[in-house]
Amino acid sequence: MRSNELLLRPLDDADIDLLTSWLNKDYILKWYHDADEWLGEIHKRHDVYSWIHHFIVMDCETPIGFCQYYDCYAAGDMEDWYSVSAPDDTFSIDYLIGNEAYLGKGYGKAIVGLLTDTIRTVERARRIVVQPEPENHASNHVLIANGYVYDEKRKYYYKLLI
Secondary structure, X not given: OEXXXXXXXXXXXXXXXXXXXXXXXXXXXXXXXXXXXXXXXXXXXXXXXXXXEEXXXXXXXXEEEEEEEEEHHHHHHHOOOOOOOOOOOEEEEEEEEOOHHHOOOOXXXXXXXXXXXXXXXXXXXXXXXXXXXXXXXXXXXXXXXXXXXXXXXXXXXXXXXX
């Protein structure tokens, strides 16, 4: 999918070293915590985690970040912060900017917008739910800027797609 100059392209094996370097940056580890856990999922993306859609965010020819989305139903009991009872209804997203030259310039908002539009276009989802840590102000602001609403009771952001 494309948004102005940004493009989401499927992650491939050639991206793993770059993604590893991003996941081990202090400002990313602060929110992603365990790079090895994320990389374990990436390495098993063609079998155990084939239900997760992984992308490298490109600015023309420059890789600037990583994002993914998944059907919450397919995640089963891997997550405990939401409840779903049917497939293709509720999706969730994760995103990061690994290229530090792109931080604080509005690219996070563009990435979440592009990821949201991708889910709206490709999937038959009714909503997207996201639960960044409350202290992750940049991520929280990016979600709000993309029309996500914070649910005080459930402690997550959501966006209705239909």
